[in-house]
């Protein structure tokens with residue numbers, strides 16, 4: 172198959188990029204290992220956008236974003252986001268989505284109170300994409316390689332549900348594969364969001380920036396047997412956060428209100444819960460919340476889950492939520508590899524050391540448009556001649572013995588190492604232990620031959636997950652300070668004099684190791 176633009180990832184960023192590239196007249200294919208829209212992290216979102224409004228000046232929005240990012244964001248990208256925000260909202264309004272204005276942004280009104288708002292958002296986009304004749308949708312295709320010929324990209328390669336190896340050619344590829352939250356034991360992401368995009372990009376030789384910065388969300392359901400659903404604010408006044416001895420955790424640490432702590436002290440809030448959680452389970456107690464409140468958002472979202480939240484406290488935990496680090500792009504969404512563009516959570520630069528709430532979806536819509544438009548213009552203006560393709564159609568040999576059980580055990584170990592060594596609070600000792608453990612685990616993983624397509628997907632996921640985990644460990648051990656989402660108990664202060672810098676990881680595939688460089692932030 173040959174196209175002008177290939178978009179990898181059917182989340183919000185990828186769908187916006189595909190629509191924009193289609194608008195520019197490019198022939199587009201959007202690929203997802205699952206489906207487009209549903210099944211992505213975007214579908215799980217609260218559909219809340221932070222942005223300048225009539226009452227929130229662009230300059231204040233820029234300053235707040237930089238302040239939350241502890242001043243290591245790329246300011247030119249933040250300013251571009253503020254400038255182009257309204258164009259993103261025009262796109263959403265054209266899809267008949269109802270945008271409700273807040274003092275500091277907008278949210279998309281959910282089609283029903285018991286439906287996660289992100290579902291309404293992604294359904295509208297996926298519905299529109301399916302009606303555009305120039306955009307082909309390929310679902311169930313797992314991309315394993317971005318093809319490059321010398322200095323340029325010329326397509327992607329992967330495998331589909333029927334074991335078939337698939338190559339698709341195009342002069343421009345947009346990477347919109349999301350983050351890697353699901354490499355952590357506690358996370359609120361879709362279970363397969365394990366950093367494939369970072370892995371794919373690094374395999375082409377690209378650098379990874381600021382990988383130590385992972386955002387943790389303070390309150391996620393951790394009750395065994397229940398989905399790890401994020402507990403959306405506002406939290407009812409009557410809610411109590413307790414430990415097994417029924418001690419009020421917030422009071423104990425001088426935080427009176429979870430809603431306030433969530434907005435003004437989210438990192439400290441997560442760190443407190445992380446450390447309390449290491450001592451024993453934590454519970455949310457909604458028993459005193461009046462019955463009438465359960466019909467309204469956000470408590471209405473819990474009514475679909477088979478658990479009596481009104482009568483029983485349930486286990487909660489902080490959880491990995493969002494990756495601030497990733498792939499460097501310029502103002503046109505272009506990476507350092509000609510023809511490769513990136514947008515959404517996989518891209519780096521906007522959020523610095525921590526992300527302002529609502530800025531991830533803002534990033535998807537603004538930079539999705541930019542990347543889609545730039546990729547289309549690039550492709551339509553410089554058609555690529557294809558290299559010899561015969562060489563590419565090598566098959567994949569499956570192993571006759573099933574590997575799923577072993578791989579699931581390795582997955583569990585990866586997630587435990589990630590949580591224990593690169594959770595909210597980290598130390599040099601823990602990080603070095605983590606690096607040693609991952610090294611051993613990687614050797615075991617490499618020795619596994621997948622039996623089915625499912626096993627192969629899992630192996631691919633785990634290869635990506637171990638790679639990303641190594642990147643987070645390595646970047647974290649190298650930064651000798653605490654900043655934003657990142658707390659080093661052995662370096663508890665933010666050190667602007669020495670560390671107002673961005674980290675840049677390069678991977679040497681022959682030597683099998685990372686090296687890190689630092690650049691002054693800005």
Ligand SMILES: Cc1cc2nc3c(=O)[nH]c(=O)nc-3n(C[C@H](O)[C@H](O)[C@H](O)COP(=O)(O)OP(=O)(O)OC[C@H]3O[C@@H](n4cnc5c(N)ncnc54)[C@H](O)[C@@H]3O)c2cc1C
Pocket residue numbers: 179180181182183184185202203204205206210211212213214215216217218219220221312313314315347348349350359360361363364367368401492493514515516517528529530531532533535
């Ligand atoms: C519970 C939750 C609530 C949130 N709420 C908000 C909010 O209200 N406001 C806000 O600003 N942010 C929010 N966020 C963050 C925001 O939702 C995400 O950062 C954003 O949706 C990411 O979008 P994306 O398009 O980059 O990636 P995703 O939506 O994650 O989509 C990426 C897609 O790429 C696919 N993919 C990956 N690798 C491959 C491969 N190799 N081959 C084929 N397909 C592949 C994945 O399967 C996935 O479908 C929330 C996040 C979570 C988890």
